[in-house]
Amino acid sequence: VSLARGWSRREFVAAAGAAGLTLGFAPPAARSARAAAAFVPNAWLTITPDGTVTVHLAKAEMGQGIGTALAQIVAEELEADWKDIRVDFPTNDPKYGRMFTSGSLSVTQSFDVLSRAGAAARIMLIDAAARDWKADPVDCIAERGVVRHVPTGRSIAYGDLVARVPITKKLSPEELKAITLKKPREYKLIGERLPRLDIPEQVTGRTTYGIDVFLPGMAYAKVAYPPTRAGGTHTAVDDTAARRVKGYLKTVATDDLVAVVAESYEAAVQARDALRITWDRGPYANVTTASIVQEYERKARQKVDDVWMKTGDPGAGMAQAVRTHTATYTTDFVDQAPLEPMNCVARYDNGGYDLFTGTQSQARAVQDLSKRLGVEPAKIRIHQQYLGGAFGRRLEWDVLFEAAVIARDAGRPIKLIRSREEDFARGFPRSVTLQVLKAGLDGNQTIVGWEHTIVGAWHGAGFVDDKGRTVSAFVGSDHAYGIPNQIVRPIRGEHGVPGGAYRSVGPGYTNFAVETFLDELASLSKIDPLHMRLSLLGGQSRLANVIKVAAARAGWGTPLPPNVGRGLASVKFALVKVPPTWLSAVVQARVDPASGKVTVDKITCAVDCGIVVNPDGVRAQVEGALLFGLSTALKERVTITNGAFDQKNFEDYPLLRMDEVPEVDVQIVESAEHPSGVGEPPVTVIAPALSNAIFAATGARVRNLPFLPERVLKALRDKA
Amino acid sequence: MTTLVINGRSYSVDVPPDAPLLWVIRERLQLTGTKYGCGIGQCGACTVHIDGASARSCGVSVADAVGHKITTIEGLHPTNQHPLQVAWIAEQVPQCGYCQPGQIMQAAALLKDKPKPTDTEIVEAMKGNLCRCAAYIRIKRAIKRAAGTA
Numbered sequence: 001v002s003l004a005r006g007w008s009r010r011e012f013v014a015a016a017g018a019a020g021l022t023l024g025f026a027p028p029a030a031r032s033a034r035a036a037a038a039f040v041p042n043a044w045l046t047i048t049p050d051g052t053v054t055v056h057l058a059k060a061e062m063g064q065g066i067g068t069a070l071a072q073i074v075a076e077e078l079e080a081d082w083k084d085i086r087v088d089f090p091t092n093d094p095k096y097g098r099m100f101t102s103g104s105l106s107v108t109q110s111f112d113v114l115s116r117a118g119a120a121a122r123i124m125l126i127d128a129a130a131r132d133w134k135a136d137p138v139d140c141i142a143e144r145g146v147v148r149h150v151p152t153g154r155s156i157a158y159g160d161l162v163a164r165v166p167i168t169k170k171l172s173p174e175e176l177k178a179i180t181l182k183k184p185r186e187y188k189l190i191g192e193r194l195p196r197l198d199i200p201e202q203v204t205g206r207t208t209y210g211i212d213v214f215l216p217g218m219a220y221a222k223v224a225y226p227p228t229r230a231g232g233t234h235t236a237v238d239d240t241a242a243r244r245v246k247g248y249l250k251t252v253a254t255d256d257l258v259a260v261v262a263e264s265y266e267a268a269v270q271a272r273d274a275l276r277i278t279w280d281r282g283p284y285a286n287v288t289t290a291s292i293v294q295e296y297e298r299k300a301r302q303k304v305d306d307v308w309m310k311t312g313d314p315g316a317g318m319a320q321a322v323r324t325h326t327a328t329y330t331t332d333f334v335d336q337a338p339l340e341p342m343n344c345v346a347r348y349d350n351g352g353y354d355l356f357t358g359t360q361s362q363a364r365a366v367q368d369l370s371k372r373l374g375v376e377p378a379k380i381r382i383h384q385q386y387l388g389g390a391f392g393r394r395l396e397w398d399v400l401f402e403a404a405v406i407a408r409d410a411g412r413p414i415k416l417i418r419s420r421e422e423d424f425a426r427g428f429p430r431s432v433t434l435q436v437l438k439a440g441l442d443g444n445q446t447i448v449g450w451e452h453t454i455v456g457a458w459h460g461a462g463f464v465d466d467k468g469r470t471v472s473a474f475v476g477s478d479h480a481y482g483i484p485n486q487i488v489r490p491i492r493g494e495h496g497v498p499g500g501a502y503r504s505v506g507p508g509y510t511n512f513a514v515e516t517f518l519d520e521l522a523s524l525s526k527i528d529p530l531h532m533r534l535s536l537l538g539g540q541s542r543l544a545n546v547i548k549v550a551a552a553r554a555g556w557g558t559p560l561p562p563n564v565g566r567g568l569a570s571v572k573f574a575l576v577k578v579p580p581t582w583l584s585a586v587v588q589a590r591v592d593p594a595s596g597k598v599t600v601d602k603i604t605c606a607v608d609c610g611i612v613v614n615p616d617g618v619r620a621q622v623e624g625a626l627l628f629g630l631s632t633a634l635k636e637r638v639t640i641t642n643g644a645f646d647q648k649n650f651e652d653y654p655l656l657r658m659d660e661v662p663e664v665d666v667q668i669v670e671s672a673e674h675p676s677g678v679g680e681p682p683v684t685v686i687a688p689a690l691s692n693a694i695f696a697a698t699g700a701r702v703r704n705l706p707f708l709p710e711r712v713l714k715a716l717r718d719k720a
Numbered sequence: 721m722t723t724l725v726i727n728g729r730s731y732s733v734d735v736p737p738d739a740p741l742l743w744v745i746r747e748r749l750q751l752t753g754t755k756y757g758c759g760i761g762q763c764g765a766c767t768v769h770i771d772g773a774s775a776r777s778c779g780v781s782v783a784d785a786v787g788h789k790i791t792t793i794e795g796l797h798p799t800n801q802h803p804l805q806v807a808w809i810a811e812q813v814p815q816c817g818y819c820q821p822g823q824i825m826q827a828a829a830l831l832k833d834k835p836k837p838t839d840t841e842i843v844e845a846m847k848g849n850l851c852r853c854a855a856y857i858r859i860k861r862a863i864k865r866a867a868g869t870a
Binding site: 062063064065195196198199200202203204205206207208209211212214220264265266337338339340341386387388389390391417419420421616620621623624627628630631649650651655656657658659661664 | 735736739743747748750751752753754755756757758759760762763765792793794800805808809812813814815816817818819820821824842843844846847848849850851852853854855856857858859860
């Protein structure tokens with residue numbers, strides 16, 4: 001077995017000027033020989049003389065099918081033949097802008113850029129052909145990878161153009177901006193159910209994730225982590241016993257970490273376990289879940305001046321209410337738990353770092369590592385691999401930093417693979433949150449005042465506003481409903497545990513509170529929650545439309561047996577100022593009153609995400625995200641005791657399994673609006689829709705996520 | 721030296737007898753289609769066949785694997801056209817894809833045993849395999865397609 005297997009191909013591609021891995025069939029040698037003549041119109045695509053169009057993806061592929069969707073966007077305007085399309089994942093470069101993948105933003109933010117990249121290349125190819133034919137470009141059209149001169153019928157394939165004809169036309173930024181893009185009715189590829197380009201490799205086990213990278217001469221590293229999640233440091237290290245382990249190579253002890261390097265993974269584990277380390281447990285050694293919740297309760301009662309959103313006059317609104325309703329919602333820590341554990345292969349050479357991993361966060365990682373390692377950003381090269389799930393966890397670059405520090409000292413490339421237990425212990429879970437919602441109702445049951453207080457430790461790697469606030473941690477509280485006199489107060493609750501982004505970030509809990517609270521108000525006012533929402537939306541918006549579609553398909557209002565109920569929830573999802581996705585779901589659930597166990601029988605969802613680039617891709621994302629939300633709502637919980645997380649593996653952090661999967665009905669609404677993202681919005685509706693379904697089934701309200709049987713039982717007792 | 725027979729080929733490896741088969745397959749032999757997910761038999765990402773039956777390679781020692789026929793995703797079908805692989809593409813099952821070799825190996829063992837499994841039999845056989853992307857609906861559909869019961 002050659003250790004060079006994974007590397008030689010990569011070096012080849014890098015030498016050809018397009019670092020990263022290529023999904024293709026052409027042997028590397030053939031491609032590199034032709035690369036000198038490749039046409040590179042911009043950062044986003046390369047056309048080689050064999051006619052292959054390689055779309056360069058600045059976005060991470062972590063299961064969204066993003067490579068195929070972005071390639072469809074480029075190919076549409078390029079008028080490429082789909083069979084010629086390949087994708088690759090280039091190494092970080094400023095020419096790709098700020099490289100990150102999060103917020104369900106990839107399609108919505110890339111759509112215009114990539115459409116213009118494809119269109120510009122098409123215009124340049126047509127110009128070259130016309131010059132060659134001494135024809136007028138307006139008499140030429142491009143279609144399926146061929147330029148054709150309409151009056152004479154002459155034609156030339158893109159590959160032949162690249163091989164034989166000088167392509168000289170340049171487009172100024174103004175000209176690029178002025179290109180008229182296709183109208184939706186002109187689309188040939190956008191909107192098509194094209195199979196994903198990467199699936200054939202996935203089903204044969206050939207996909208290379210970060211954990212599958214091998215470098216020549218590579219050793220294995222294991223880090224000895226402090227016993228507390230945050231603030232722990234080593235004060236003494238004795239590696240006498242570790243040195244006796246067969247295969248031991250080196251101990252790396254810096255201010256940042258203690259690690260062992262060995263010839264094999266097993267030897268590295270054994271040697272690391274043999275280290276005798278004295279730890280200072282640090283300032284957060286007494287943090288427990290209960291201490292966090294108590295602190296949050298105290299903070300929620302404090303008067304705070306920081307107001308994120310305010311409409312009308314909240315004080316006057318509340319003053320005119322004839323009655324008020326207040327409810328407190330909590331969510332526990334939840335771990336992203338991507339199935340591929342965190343890992344990184346690192347090589348230090350000539351003052352530079354080559355890091356092989358799958359990350360959502362190239363831009364931030366390079367910026368931070370450059371500072372902490374004391375090198376220019378250009379000296380940090382992240383060789384992007386496929387991601388075996390991410391869900392926000394791979395927005396953090398902790399493992400890249402560890403691997404880089406170890407590789408610098410090891411004298412050899414190293415591979416660092418976390419165990420599942422280490423991944424849970426070193427997690428960046430979504431923070432515990434506590435939210436208080438208060439509404440005032442007038443004599444006509446109209447909501448006249450609304451106060452939303454959100455306490456949580458905001459996630460790292462979020463979207464920050466000009467006041468330095470992590471807006472993505474409390475967005476979603478700015479819901480779409482026409483309610484006057486609103487105020488939203490975000491309160492940052494510090495507990496020392498690093499907060500992470502968890503698929504759907506803020507709206508994962510803000511929408512839980514908002515949509516459950518609306519249901520409570522509907523019940524108090526004796527109004528059907530469906531009608532209440534529609535009346536608050538004026539009945540005609542895109543959100544109202546998906547609510548109506550979901551409700552109709554779910555049979556809203558039709559009778560159900562005892563202890564079975566339907567709950568409705570919706571979302572306007574946009575983490576930053578982009579076109580939102582509008583989504584609604586009805587959850588039908590059964591409650592066992594004896595045990596408190598909740599079983600979901602059916603989820604009916606309608607989504608409006610504007611122009612649909614790949615309908616099956618959207619459907620797959622929505623199906624998966626709804627079930628991800630169900631897993632979160634039913635069972636996921638991390639607790640912390642004395643500064644360390646209690647959950648160690650999937651035994652005590654269970655995830656949704658096949659026997660818990662309900663019937664799922666997804667309806668995608670047709671639209672010609674700008675496309676918006678679908679990876680996260682479905683997650684946000686399940687918890688509230690399920691809470692509302694439990695209420696409809698039993699009259700008991702659960703406000704603490706996840707809805708563990710004991711919590712449902714408590715709610716049933718509280719009601720009685 | 722320990723000799724293992726994987727996908728019809730003999731491999732000699734110098735590893736401690738208690739080393740988990742998973743790490744030998746993945747890191748020594750670089751048959752990386754077999755994935756590490758939990759190390760305690762909770763996720764099924766490391767599923768292989770031992771003498772035709774599905775097994776979690778994280779829980780099998782090298783010593784116990786000696787003398788048995790081991791099959792990984794790379795050896796499931798000579799041209800990667802196993803009915804399940806074909807069905808997985810037709811149904812566009814994978815999202816991140818990381819768990820999918822294990823899912824396919826688990827399903828292949830099921831179909832060998834029960835060529836026309838009922839829905840209940842599918843769920844019983846597959847509930848030990850985690851998919852964090854929750855592509856479960858399509859996994860089930862692809863198994864039924866491969867079994868000709870869709």
